[in-house]
Amino acid sequence: MPLKRIFPYLALCIWITAHAAPQIPAERLQTLASDPYWIALGHYETGKLGGWRSYVDDPDFFLAGDGPSNPEAELRATLEAIYAPAGQGDKHPQCTYPARTRWLREQLQLSDLPQPACSEFKTWYADVNPHSTVLVFPAAYLNSPSSMFGHTLLRIDQPDIHENNTVMLSYALNFGAFIEGADNSILYAWKGLMGGYPGLFALVPYRDKLKEYSRLENRDLWEYRLNLTPEETGRMVEHVWELKQIRFDYYFFDENCSYRLLELLEIARPGIELTDQFPVTAIPTDTVRAVKKAGLVESIDYRPSREKELLARAEPLDDAEQQWVLQLADDEKLLDDPTFLALPAPRRALVQDAAFRLVRYRSTGEDRTSEIANRSFKLLQGINRNPPPELEVERPGLPEEGHQSRTWQLGAGIREDRAFAEYGLRMAYHDLNDNLSGFPLGAQIEILQLKLRQYEGNHWQLQRLDFATIRSLTPRGELLKPLSWQVAGGLERVLGEDGDERLVSHLNGGVGGSWNLGEDALGFALATARIEHNEDFAPFVATAAGFNTGLLWHNALGTTSLEAAGDYFHNGEIRRRLSLNQQWEVSRDLGLRLTAQREFSQRAAPVNEVMLELKWYHY
Template sequence: MFKRLLPLLLGGACATLQADPQPSAARLHELAAEPFWLALGHYQRDRLGGWRSHVDDGGFFLAERGERDPAAELAATLVALYRDPALADRHPQCRFPARTRWLRERLALDDLPQPQCREYTDWYADIAPHSTVLVFPAAYLNSPSSMFGHTLLRIDPPGIDSQGSPLLSYALNFGAYIEGSDNSILYAWKGLMGGYPGLFALLPYREKLAEYSRLENRDLWEYRLNLSAEETGRMVEHVWELRQIQFDYYFFDENCSYRLLELLEIARPGLELTDRFPLTAIPADTVRAVEQAGLIERSAYRPSREKELLARADPLSRPERDWTRRLAGDSTALDAAAFQALPAERRALVQDAAYRLIRYRKNGEERDDTSARDSYRLLQAINRAPPPRLAVERPVPPENGHQSRTWQLALGSREDRSFAEYGLRMAYHDLADNLDGFPLGAQIEIAQLKLRQYEGDHWQLQRLDVANIRSLTPRSTLLSPLSWQVGGGLERVVGKGRHDDEQLVGHLNGGVGATWHLADDLLGFALATARLERNGDFAAFLSPAAGFDAGLLWRNRLGNLGLEARADYFHNGEVRRELSLVQQWEIAGNLGLRLAARREFSQQGAPASELSLQLRWYHY
């Protein structure tokens, strides 16, 4: 096909091509196979052979089958570069500056026409790309699209370290484009199935900074990359080519992090970062890949507004926290005699905490006169008596946490039967996993499979989790977040099934409640729960239940210990209860040993006890 098209494609160019008037078919095929050209077209090997571009937008290609034929796209581009320069901003050279520069260099095209690309030139000059920072907003459980975190690039102009501010930089972001307001379930489903188009956007960094660290209360990690000004400029050149160009967006692989890795491969050809992520691209794993590639020069941590508030309130006594809440609700309390009687240094801390509490509460809300008046009065008091500089403890960086995929091997017994259990979790972290780089009380498990082999070579599917998410955020005198959990899939429960006392059931469950700090590194939680179950032992097709889930989570010298009691009370009279204990020993960052014990009670069968010792290997 290409050989038949080549004479036609070259015919329009041979009159003006001087440096290489008729590049041979072999030469063009050689260029089309180079990694940089493949990166410019976002090509990857198709599973059935040949090539396929990740770009899902016909406007990106000049050849009829350019999305599947890199050589045809290269030949079509070469012809297009010699079009009438009067096309100006509509000229292919203006539309594809990265392609133009590369072909000019590789084929010594010194005679190319010179169209006036004013729109591109002004855009590039406004950005003034000089250096690059990888930005990682940490995981945010209350947003389905942000549960695993996010990555974006900050494009800095010259002199940013010595005389500029990152607020003047630009943020380069890739995300799903959503029209309307889909609910969370539809959003998650369409995100998994590629139901949203993905687009690149370049916008002022201050807007992204406000969105992530303020509106969503997310910590930010900024990683200065060692890309040169030339490499950063090469990447920005290509971003111009991707304006309004659509990609299919998938939460777990072709997502924000994967697309940014493609851009880094254009900035520095030969990195091959995307080759490490054939199945999933979890943002923390992609940050780790960038670090392992030697791209990170240094890092900086920006705590969220919530972290800053909690750090300021931490040294306050209970009466001082009461004053903080009172001042945040009515700033006239600044003049109260009891408040003025506090030592000056303590008043300074309380005033600052009260101001931060107001700003935290007003996140995402419209400005109102009352809060504006209280904020102004508190700022005046803070200016008269400034508090000490706030110091927020820097947590373990996310790239130092365990990797996202987990392989599991367990030996154990259930009553008088021994078993071996083999498991795989695609992502990401549970309450007992190695904690470095993760917050205590946060759990996100996606696609977990467990197969069990009993004595006598009897195999059974023990569980298959689609998702299991828990957010156990502790309450305080200043903040009162809800704790919640949701999960669904297949699991074994006590019953009258064919395999002794266990029945495989489908379920969907959720719960809401509260978590408290009982001591340093000790959380207590209690949630009211609801469950919907498909159980062959029940007469109804679907059986609802209400119940509770309560327990303790303790960070100790070995690792994490969880003690939990839960119960489900079904509408048909069945009562199912369970006590469980889990202790993880953190052998290494990506290796853990877990002891688990549980006791189950059910009216469907006799009580059952289970004990297991599990080796967990975290490996992408």
């Protein structure tokens, strides 16, 4: 065979020999495969029956067939793949897995790797230009099932964030459920609980997320600047590229937005152990607390929502001035009304600014019309002619400084002439009387609460099992008039025909209003409806209409509530209840509660019950 025909084959052999994956001793590969950083890159956890399993539920993420359960096989496949010919361009494994490639190059001192251009990744990385990281916590928003516990995301800042105030050019790194179609709230909650949605990472402009959370949903934002170095931030962003369009199962309570971001922080700073603290649930406030406890937080900034800013501006206005706010928000021509111009200039300045903020608040999420644009412009002209003082919004307590989410309960009491002990566990999260620091007055979210009661004579019974109890008691005012509402479902004891208690299943809800009765007190009144399965009733389910009204007061000791509730069933049964609760806030994570109630039913004599309960908030 002529030499010129043999030469190409020789060249190919030489190239393959020079660029083949090196032969690494098996012991060294095993050591690397068990390294915490490689485990983090593959999102592996120890399986319940031993071995490994990856949280990643997308086969496209893995190079080895058994990669989801075999970190060593995935490492071997990766090492072989990154030595593929450079001609694959952006499809080259080095371009697809830059974080894996960098780590293997450093660990094994690989100096002979092919050099693909990876232009797509390099352009993307240069556009993100990662330098520092901020953990962003949009506060809880009860009217959205996915946001009842708050949310967390990461903001990736560029080097000139402070010098040139380029925060709006930053990127938001978010993990969330990917929803196709328009599922209703009940279906959304069910799928979210059962892992019915895939979860995806997304890197989007921060200004878009800021608009979504603080304006569209009127949520306060807490920004925790982390002390990650530029190298650590860049390492995390490299891994985000590896996860683009890679699907995870999404669960509201554990494998959620907060948990996934903790995994990324473990990649940024190897050695910190954040996810190990959340074997059952990962509630956003708890994960923020874990990040802070790990020493990652450098500083904290607070961004109030549009609603909070509006209420703060209107707070010093009297009733007549607030009426002017409403009128100007509806008709900007009243700016020239002689009666309005007769107000002192400082008061007009406050009214105009409040009216402008109200117009913006009302138009949130709606298409901008010429009428709204003209009204806003006229109000801004008035503000420029007569500017108000700088708005100061009082910063609330830090959300992570509130009590822990899981609660153990131990109570002792008497029901009529029967003494009992009560043992309880609540998986999450807060009720109206719980220690208030870090939580808004009038908000309640309880998930999976179990209470067992032991009467004298060692008689045990299931007292209640609450699947969910949610209450939103937001006060109404002159400018904003939100509805208050509640919903609950589960098993509970009610008075029976023979004076005994019946365990019944129920679903109930209500809607109404709440009003401020002072700085730390509110009253509420709701119309309610109830569906109940009760063996004492003839039909399979019984329906009732009713009411729930009461007072809530946060005082020097803790929180006091006084409630009256009634259910009027279609079959003639009437139930009513009066209750008084006083919580003493012993410490952040310890509370003592006195409960007294009187129950009325047509099927039994009135029953009195008093209980003293110790609550330990413990994750």
